[in-house]
Amino acid sequence: MQITPAQFDIHPSSGVPIYRQLMDQVAALVVGGQVQAGDMLPSVREMGTALGVNMMTVSKAYARLEAEGVVERIRGRGMAIATTESTGTVAERSRELRPHMEQAVVRGRQLGLTDEQIRRVLDGVLKD
Amino acid sequence: MQITPAQFDIHPSSGVPIYRQLMDQVAALVVGGQVQAGDMLPSVREMGTALGVNMMTVSKAYARLEAEGVVERIRGRGMAIATTESTGTVAERSRELRPHMEQAVVRGRQLGLTDEQIRRVLDGVLKD
DNA sequence: ATTGGTGTATTAGTATCGTAATACACCGGT
DNA sequence: ACCGGTGTATTACGATACTAATACACCAAT
Numbered sequence: 001m002q003i004t005p006a007q008f009d010i011h012p013s014s015g016v017p018i019y020r021q022l023m024d025q026v027a028a029l030v031v032g033g034q035v036q037a038g039d040m041l042p043s044v045r046e047m048g049t050a051l052g053v054n055m056m057t058v059s060k061a062y063a064r065l066e067a068e069g070v071v072e073r074i075r076g077r078g079m080a081i082a083t084t085e086s087t088g089t090v091a092e093r094s095r096e097l098r099p100h101m102e103q104a105v106v107r108g109r110q111l112g113l114t115d116e117q118i119r120r121v122l123d124g125v126l127k128d
Numbered sequence: 129m130q131i132t133p134a135q136f137d138i139h140p141s142s143g144v145p146i147y148r149q150l151m152d153q154v155a156a157l158v159v160g161g162q163v164q165a166g167d168m169l170p171s172v173r174e175m176g177t178a179l180g181v182n183m184m185t186v187s188k189a190y191a192r193l194e195a196e197g198v199v200e201r202i203r204g205r206g207m208a209i210a211t212t213e214s215t216g217t218v219a220e221r222s223r224e225l226r227p228h229m230e231q232a233v234v235r236g237r238q239l240g241l242t243d244e245q246i247r248r249v250l251d252g253v254l255k256d
Numbered sequence: 257a258t259t260g261g262t263g264t265a266t267t268a269g270t271a272t273c274g275t276a277a278t279a280c281a282c283c284g285g286t
Numbered sequence: 287a288c289c290g291g292t293g294t295a296t297t298a299c300g301a302t303a304c305t306a307a308t309a310c311a312c313c314a315a316t
Contacts, residue, residue, distance in 0.1 A: 204313030
């Protein structure tokens with residue numbers, strides 16, 4: 001599928017940095033299965049002018065996404081959605097996830113939720 | 129139980145703001161059940177001098193913890209661990225937790241983990 | 257009312273962050 | 287070799303974040 005700038009919606013004065021909004025929205029497209037590995041992202045210039053932000057801001061988002069392994073840089077071509085290669089064993093990746101999950105659990109307990117209620121929130125999220 | 133500055137460990141040049149380190153460590157004491165509602169926190173001066181940071185930095189941590197409902201201010205006495213009053217229904221608090229859980233799930237899926245594997249990470253965290 | 261304890265408002269300095277303008281290096285296709 | 291397309295390094299600037307020094311307002315106990 002062709003990814004176009006029209007798929008992105010930026011709110012410059014929302015408090016959330018623009019480059020992070022871009023990162024999140026690209027990640028959402030990937031997680032949501034709306035784009036596939038190999039799909040090309042719009043160039044930093046195309047994206048920038050279409051959204052009214054600077055090239056470098058888009059570049060920063062792409063660079064961080066590349067560092068996270070979400071997108072791949074193809075020389076002379078641009079950025080493409082990366083093949084979601086699962087590096088490491090399941091145990092290793094689970095360990096990577098743990099701190100993030102801990103943060104959510106701390107919040108849940110602060111809210112006075114029981115373990116079962118926290119599990120139910122997770123299930124609700126997974127169902128999407 | 130008496131809470132003392134010795135229970136806190138601050139690393140000023142860790143990149144993590146001092147006030148946030150304090151917040152996290154107070155929250156950890158609460159979540160870990162090592163302190164109970166009504167326990168008094170050290171005064172901002174005592175905490176500040178003992179840890180070698182400014183009063184105001186401690187005050188900022190206390191103020192944010194109060195905003196989060198973790199501690200309570202008792203006029204003329206100081207700050208105490210708040211009675212974890214569960215404000216709102218379970219449904220409302222669950223909704224509050226959801227965005228945090230979503231973030232963890234996005235990360236988990238980026239790591240190529242299945243729903244079941246993500247659930248297992250949560251269970252591991254809850255077991256602590 | 258005074259004293260000795262609380263937390264906080266104000267102000268200021270430094271560091272870091274987010275964004276942008278510009279110039280550059282690189283690659284593929286012609 | 288060139289041209290038109292990529293992304294990026296450099297630099298600058300404004301805004302915000304973090305910490306701190308100081309002075310203040312408040313309350314409980316005496």
